[in-house]
Amino acid sequence: MLKSVLIANRGEIARRIIRTARRLGVRTVAVYSEADADAPHVHEADEAVLIGPAPARESYLVAEKILAAAKATGAEAIHPGYGFLSENAGFAQAVTDAGLIWVGPPPAAINAMGLKDAAKALMIAAGVPTTPGYLGDDQSEARLAKEAGAIGFPVLIKAVAGGGGKGMRKVEAQADFLEALASCRREAAASFGDDRVLLEKYVTRPRHIEVQVFGDSHGNVVHLFERDCSLQRRHQKVIEEAPAPGMDAATRAAVTEAAVKAAKAVNYVGAGTVEFIADASEGLKADRIWFMEMNTRLQVEHPVTEAITGQDLVEWQLRVASGEPLPLKQSDLAINGWAMEARLYAENPATGFLPSTGPLEHFRLPEDEIRVDSAVEEGGEVSPFYDPMIAKLIVHADTREAAAAELADACRSVEVWPVKTNAAFLARCADHLDFVAGDVDTGFIEARLEGLVAREPGDAVLLSAISERLETFMAAEYERDVWESAPSRLFGFRMNAPKAGMRLPMRLDGQSRLVDVAVSGEGKDWGWDITLDGREPEADGILPSSFGDGPIHVFGDGDVHEFDFEPAGHHGELDGDSDGAVLSPMPGKIVSVAVKAGDTVAKGQTLLVLEAMKMEHALAAPFDGVVAELSAEAGAQVSEGVTLAKLEPAA
Numbered sequence: 001m002l003k004s005v006l007i008a009n010r011g012e013i014a015r016r017i018i019r020t021a022r023r024l025g026v027r028t029v030a031v032y033s034e035a036d037a038d039a040p041h042v043h044e045a046d047e048a049v050l051i052g053p054a055p056a057r058e059s060y061l062v063a064e065k066i067l068a069a070a071k072a073t074g075a076e077a078i079h080p081g082y083g084f085l086s087e088n089a090g091f092a093q094a095v096t097d098a099g100l101i102w103v104g105p106p107p108a109a110i111n112a113m114g115l116k117d118a119a120k121a122l123m124i125a126a127g128v129p130t131t132p133g134y135l136g137d138d139q140s141e142a143r144l145a146k147e148a149g150a151i152g153f154p155v156l157i158k159a160v161a162g163g164g165g166k167g168m169r170k171v172e173a174q175a176d177f178l179e180a181l182a183s184c185r186r187e188a189a190a191s192f193g194d195d196r197v198l199l200e201k202y203v204t205r206p207r208h209i210e211v212q213v214f215g216d217s218h219g220n221v222v223h224l225f226e227r228d229c230s231l232q233r234r235h236q237k238v239i240e241e242a243p244a245p246g247m248d249a250a251t252r253a254a255v256t257e258a259a260v261k262a263a264k265a266v267n268y269v270g271a272g273t274v275e276f277i278a279d280a281s282e283g284l285k286a287d288r289i290w291f292m293e294m295n296t297r298l299q300v301e302h303p304v305t306e307a308i309t310g311q312d313l314v315e316w317q318l319r320v321a322s323g324e325p326l327p328l329k330q331s332d333l334a335i336n337g338w339a340m341e342a343r344l345y346a347e348n349p350a351t352g353f354l355p356s357t358g359p360l361e362h363f364r365l366p367e368d369e370i371r372v373d374s375a376v377e378e379g380g381e382v383s384p385f386y387d388p389m390i391a392k393l394i395v396h397a398d399t400r401e402a403a404a405a406e407l408a409d410a411c412r413s414v415e416v417w418p419v420k421t422n423a424a425f426l427a428r429c430a431d432h433l434d435f436v437a438g439d440v441d442t443g444f445i446e447a448r449l450e451g452l453v454a455r456e457p458g459d460a461v462l463l464s465a466i467s468e469r470l471e472t473f474m475a476a477e478y479e480r481d482v483w484e485s486a487p488s489r490l491f492g493f494r495m496n497a498p499k500a501g502m503r504l505p506m507r508l509d510g511q512s513r514l515v516d517v518a519v520s521g522e523g524k525d526w527g528w529d530i531t532l533d534g535r536e537p538e539a540d541g542i543l544p545s546s547f548g549d550g551p552i553h554v555f556g557d558g559d560v561h562e563f564d565f566e567p568a569g570h571h572g573e574l575d576g577d578s579d580g581a582v583l584s585p586m587p588g589k590i591v592s593v594a595v596k597a598g599d600t601v602a603k604g605q606t607l608l609v610l611e612a613m614k615m616e617h618a619l620a621a622p623f624d625g626v627v628a629e630l631s632a633e634a635g636a637q638v639s640e641g642v643t644l645a646k647l648e649p650a651a
Contacts (some may be wrong), residue, residue, distance in 0.1 A: 002077045002101055003320045004028060006070045009081030010060065011375035012392060013298075014041035017079055020314040022073040029073045031066060035383045040376065043391060047073050054385045067098055074537035076291045077101035077321060084386065086297040087114055089161070100316035103321040105215075107268040108320045115292040117198045117390035123291045124258040126265040128258050129275060135202035145177050147199055154202040157181055159188035159195075160459045162247050163295065165235030166191040172200055183609070186591055188618050200292075206442045207246055207278040208232065210291060212313075214398035215268040216320045219541040223256040224305050224313075224331045230440045233353065237420075239341040239407070239429055240301035242308050245400060245438030246284050254286035262294060265311045271298045271317050280441050300343070300392070303371060307396040308628065329637040337396055338403040342411055342430065344391040346382040346519070354585045355612060357381075357421035357640070364415035364554075370406065382419050382586045384612055390421070404436050415545065415555040423558030428452045455509065459537035461556035465543045465563035466506070466515055467532055468552060506549075506565050570649045580628070582619055584638045587610030597630045600650060607645055608632050625649045 004027035007014045014030060018041065021028045030045035035054035049069040052059035059065065061084055070078055078095050080086035080103070089110040097103040104110070106206035113119045117135035124130055133155075148171065150156045157180055159167025167188030170182040184194040186304040212224040228244035229237045243252075252295045259274035274294040279288040292641045304312050316327060344365075347353045361377035371394040376382065382390060397403040408430035414423035428437060429452060445452060467493065504515045516531040530537060544556035549566040588610045595607050601621040608619045638644065 001026065002318065004073075004075050005029065005077045005103065005318070006066070006075035006081050007041070007061070007079050007081060008066045009079075009084055009086070010036055010039065010041060010386065012373045012389070013081040013083075014279070015044060015302075016373055017081065017209055017314055018044050021311055021318070024318060025508050026317060026318065027067065027075075028061070029075045031060070031069050032620050033385075035385055038380070038575060040374075040380070044168050045304065045629045049073060054383065056084065056385065058182075063088075063094055067094060067100075069097070074283055075100070077103055077318075079144050079317070080297065081101040082297050082300060087295070089114060090471055091534045096347065101321050103317050105266075105270045105272060109169075109268050109272075109448075110296045112266040113272075113296050113603050116158060117160055117161065117196075119293060120198075120291070122265060122434065126261060127270055128265075128291045129204070129264050129289070131200050131242075131292065133198060134162040135198050139196055139632060141178060141181065141269050144181060144197070144199065146173070148177050148568075151199060151201050154204075156200045156202045157184045159192060160198055160199060161192040161194040161196070162188055163192075163219045163293075165232070167197070168235045174322055177515075183616060186284075190591075190611060199389055203279050204275055204357075205279065205281040206230075207244070207280040207284065207286075207440065208237075208275065208442055209247075209255060209278050210273050210275040210299070211256050212299075212302070213259050213263045213268065213274055214273070214316055214320070214326060215263055215270065215289070216326045217269050217323060219324045221260050221263045221268060222326060222328070222333065223260055224309050224311065224333060225335055226252065226255060226557075227301055227304055228440070229301060230442050231435070232442050233443055233445050237301065238340050239340060239426065239435075240304055240399075241403070242304040243335055243338070245440065246280075246639065248284070251284050251286045251289070258289075258291065262291065268296075271302070271313055272296050273299045301341050303373065303392065304339035304341050307371070307394060308335050308337060309333055309512045310336065310473050337397045337398050339394065340403045340407045340430070341390050341392050341394045342407055342426045343392060343423045343425070344411075344414065346388045346416075346419050348424055349425045350420075350455055351585060352617075353422070354617060355384070357384045357586060360416065362415060362417040362418055365391060366410045366413045367392065370410050395427075400438065401436060404430050404485070405636050410555075412558045413478065414558045415560070417553055417555075418559050420560075421558075423456070423486050425452055428454075428559045453559075455559060457508070457554070457559070457561045458557055459532065459540040460540075461516070461559075461561055462508075462532060462563075463530065463539050463546050463553050464546055464556070465508075465538055465554045465561070466517075467550060468554075469506075469563070469565055480630075506563065508563050508611055509561055514611070530635065572613055580622065580625065580649075581643050582607060583612065583620075583648070584612075584640055584644055585617070586640050588638060590632050590634055590638060590644070591616060593632050595627050595630065595645075597627050599627045601627060601647070610638070619644065621647060623649065626651075 006029040007017050017027045028040050028045045030048040031051045032042045033054050052064040085091040089107040092102050093107040094401050120130050154172050157169045167184050169184050171177050171180045190194040208229040211226050215221040227242040227246050229240045231239040262274045275292045276289045277292050346356045350354050359381050374391040376390050395406040408427045410424050412426035442476045518529040546552050546554040554561050591609050591611045593608045603623045605621045607613050625647040628648040632644040
């Protein structure tokens with residue numbers, strides 16, 4: 001077993017590797033950027049080295065700095081984690097050329113599978129079924145548009161060097177192709193330094209099935225069964241599970257055999273994932289699953305495979321990198337129960353899932369009976385420079401139904417503020433009747449998006465907020481001389497009445513509502529009954545937690561709601577949808593501007609594109625109107641909240 005390892009990554013995967021290395025007695029070295037100086041992985045490693053400024057291209061993506069850190073600390077090996085340089089064959093070669101152990105596949109295997117077009121050609125030669133599409137060298141707009149038409153819409157544009165959904169677009173019609181192509185190329189160039197693309201036929205009811213494979217330097221290759229990663233949003237995985245629902249023994253045998261064949265075709269060593277797309281229009285069938293790509297690294301979703309097999313895949317990586325044979329043979333591996341993983345992102349579903357950054361003043365994740373792999377801790381900060389995933393929630397149960405229920409409960413218990421998260425959205429996904437029934441495909445979220453992102457708080461949340469405010473209000477009123485109170489303060493006061501009614505205006509998440517409260521009792525023995533929108537509220541008596549002075553913040557069902565009573569006379573003054581100002585929702589770089597001052601635009605029309613957290617975000621017109629002001633310029637860096645454009649209603 002190797003003695004020390006430098007982890008060329010950050011966040012939850014760095015912490016994950018440190019846990020296993022510590023158990024095995026392997027010394028760990030962390031690297032960090034200036035933005036991560038106080039990050040948990042820095043404190044948990046045995047040693048840590050600063051490698052540069054916050055932007056990844058000046059720190060985590062600079063191979064020379066990482067190699068220098070390994071040399072300075074005497075690290076014996078380098079583990080790349082996932083993302084950053086994990087699938088960079090040049091970096092893998094530089095590590096081995098420096099006399100260090102590379103905890104990953106050989107550079108030749110990374111090269112073979114790193115470019116999607118070459119990988120597909122290799123798989124065709126190896127007898128692995130692949131999806132129809134265009135893999136040609138001619139990257140001209142005219143040729144790509146022609147090939148897309150020949151394939152038939154919808155088609156999928158994919159970055160040749162891509163991964164993680166970046167540089168990927170589904171195109172529904174020929175008229176939309178060139179705009180989508182340009183966006184893919186920009187995103188691919190920014191993420192991978194390579195703007196080449198390939199085209200694939202878009203399967204109308206696709207399932208994303210992937211197989212965990214593992215090889216060693218002695219010629220052994222095994223699979224650790226399949227995962228289903230069909231719950232996606234914009235081609236990024238949201239919830240993953242193992243095994244795949246609806247997978248029968250014959251189909252499992254076919255897809256896992258194809259995955260092992262793919263790994264052997266490139267003499268694979270270490271952890272890898274062979275990804276397939278399945279046409280699920282008639283259920284999973286062996287002849288309707290095709291190779292998409294191979295990820296030559298550990299995957300984000302590897303914990304669900306660990307849960308159903310009882311294996312530690314990072315330990316396997318370290319042992320294989322040390323020259324040991326695989327710990328188990330294929331016949332030793334079996335599926336036990338069901339596992340699911342939800343990716344907790346710092347993003348706001350209510351604003352189109354835009355990333356959310358800033359300090360974590362309140363950060364509570366479930367701790368009992370589930371596995372939590374977290375990148376951050378309370379008191380830390382979510383940076384705009386890196387991927388917005390801040391934690392993974394992993395559950396394991398005897399049945400799929402039990403796993404889904406446990407995952408939904410875990411997501412509902414998340415409490416994060418002021419950074420926004422997708423916890424409530426995840427809970428609704430895991431709770432959805434179709435998901436629980438296993439009726440999933442990659443369009444699942446998009447088809448149900450409105451219901452999954454709804455933010456209407458449950459009755460327990462409202463009761464918690466109202467009760468806390470009433471406690472404070474009634475206590476203050478009791479201490480005052482009632483005859484000296486201003487009339488506006490004497491809510492519901494009645495001489496000698498056993499129960500008085502009052503109608504209180506409140507603000508909930510920026511919107512006005514009325515609450516009817518029937519007050520009873522006297523002195524300090526106040527009591528009340530609450531009516532919400534003319535009905536009796538339904539709650540089980542367990543109220544969500546809340547905190548704050550002034551407006552309070554109430555956690556419930558994975559979401560956080562801001563609540564307060566309104567000052568007298570303010571009820572009904574609702575905020576408008578927009579005053580026409582288009583603000584930067586986060587720090588980032590403007591990559592394109594589609595309009596100029598004086599242009600007439602329609603509601604929803606793209607005005608400009610902002611790049612942040614390695615993704616492009618289109619900012620659209622809030623209503624039909626005219627561009628009155630435009631301060632955005634392509635290439636400019638902007639801060640959060642800056643006015644980029646202003647619209648006026650059309651005359």
